[in-house]
Amino acid sequence: MKTELLALILAGGQGSRLGKLTQHIAKPAVQFGGRYRIIDFALSNCANSGVRNVGVITQYQPLALNEHIGNGSSWGLNGVDSGVSILQPYSATEGNRWFQGTSHAVYQNIDYIDRIDPEYVLILSGDHIYKMDYDDMLSHHKENHASLTVAVIDVPLEEASRFGIMNTDSNGRIMEFEEKPAHPKSTKASMGIYIFTWSRLRELLVNADKNGVDMLDFGKNVIPAYLKSDERVYTYDFEGYWKDVGTIDSLWEANMEYIGEDNLLHSRDRKWKIYSKNLISPPHFIDGHARVHDSLVVDGCFISGDVIHSILSTNVQVKDGAVVEDSFIMSGAIIGQGAHVRRAIVGENAVIGDGVVIDGNVCGVDGQNADGAPAGTPSAAPVAGVASMPEVQVVGHNEIVGVPDEA
């Protein structure tokens, strides 16, 4: 049976702007919101939109990502007519196949796509936080008889020059595409979400390779080529919360925006649940000394200290007298007695020693080495002398800050 729609999630990017957080894991595998990893949003959207076949294209540090996705059962993608495939670069007789760009990665997996034999392919990035009905986008694609549909979101004019901007006619047909224009003519920013009619894209990629034409990147090469050959290229207007969490600041901000009884994403809406691989843990325990205000807490946490406007992921411990404020704490982290963590992201299984202060509100001289740690001054501490804007502090995964070496 022919498959109507195959989703390909591009999850191979290094995400170098997330610094320590992506040192050993791919960006889509970075945790978010207490219970999730970033890629869960794309995968859950697929599941909720009825997309039954998903290929996840990985390249950079894929271990955590592969383990997380497994056979796709956490998203109900392990049925008889569905499946998740992890697509990694491999060597072949014609040479090694490292992915050199977004569309190149798709071209290199042409055998996989041909086997699924889809009518349309949906290209997604694995590093956006949003809820979107891809089925609705597909209906638009079909209604327009489009060969390419690009999802766009309205951005403020002053920010438009940070995005790929689509200039359209009154029907939403794309006339012109400008990558990060200095003087944007519209505010319709590409979300990096595309639906292609596969036969046409396949032809383009195969011919380009045969003729040695550079066709490595969707934004740089493929979309301009489509426009040049007068293909039917349409926009799909998306309304709702959408956040690219590619930087420390945006990741922190998106997490802070997530806190609340409701949030911009309406994540508690049971009609469009976000699924994830669940870590198994007992209920969370808040003892008689703790204060928990305006915060999100999940299973396995043990709280004795103060937690204010923060997110605690699975199995986080906040010890007696510790204060966690405006922070996102990833799973398994331990905040020691009397430690203060403010405006920070603390990585998975990190240990913050007793009394250590990590404060993203106090920058420069004040914040520097405030813990007086004997060995290995935390790299999270601001660099001396660079007194500037407050900056979100980051403690890496498994990093140990201010705990004397017991050996």
Next chain:
Amino acid sequence: MKLDKYTAILGNTIGYPDMEGLTDRRPLASLPFDAKYRLIDFQLSSLANAGIHSIYGLFQRDNTSSIFDHVRSGREWGLDSLLSHWYLGFYNTKYNDHTTDRAYYEQLLTFLKRSGSDRTVYMGCDMLCNIDIRQVIRLAERAHSPMTVVYKRVPASMVTPANEVLEVSADDEVIGKGTLPEYRAGLAGVDISPDTSTGLAHEFADPDELISMSADIYVLETNWLIAQMEEEVKNEHPRKLRFLLRSLLEEHRALAFGYTGYLANITSVKSYFDANMDMLEPEHFYSLLYSNQKVYTKVKNEESTYFSPECEIEDSQFASGSIIKGRVKKSIISRSCHVDEDSFVCHSIAFSKVHVGSGARVEYAVLDKNVVIQPGVTVKGTPEKPLVITKGSIVEEDIIR
């Protein structure tokens, strides 16, 4: 380890009349526990942790949908792989009956004979514990014992007439058994007839005296068990497996294994309530849920629990997906509950999807699934008699016990 070396029979409980509606619509096995679990999770997890992949669940025919819904394919306990077996067997007789019909044994015998296993573990769902079954199996194998029973030294106050008390020799062999009064009478040399013994346990007991109570967990040689069952099934009214096994303990001088971890004997609302409250003591909580053995349960995709700026929390536990705006003290709140502003929940257990309205007060109560306490209403039990609000009730007027 060879996969099919061990099998298990997960027995249902005998009936307990004082569960006040908590078990009207569900077997005790699927009664929620500590915000996230159901009682059956502990047995299934113990078996999963011991690498036992072939399990026969024995349930009374009525009210089994919650078991199906919870266990489904057994994925969470690793029972859904190709080489695993998860069977459900049903019987028609009442919970309280000691006897059953022949079909009960015929199904079981088929399962055991086909399994080709060396040993079979039997456990029920009323003893809440997190036992390392491998340890018991190892002991049984080393001693070449056809029958090994697990017991725990507990205060006499925990023992009910439904429990079996064991007399264990210095060589860890069962040399005597009976109900608590029978056991005490035996020690005092008094003859006490069975019909006057029940219910008297607490009257002449020193509540703190330590008693060896059977946990009704057994490791049995499979072929030996088959032989015993085939003998029993010759009777017109064969006894249920639990009672058959109890009857064999003394005669076969069963090997006794003393369990030292946390154990709760769930036989009444009070004991169920107390076991939940035990989880608010870190010592018990860690013993049951943070031992080397993980406890698995059905996966639910829930959001985080949100604690509002005005909430006040003291010594309480929460599962995910709830919105907490009121005051919660010494309580256990399950998934997807709402505790509204200015409400006060104290010494209570809320099952999933409970809504406590603003200004409401809940003390010493067990709020079953989907219960709504309307704004300003007070619901109050006592430490000795916690109040149960049955599933789905909407409480509009004060209930004070």
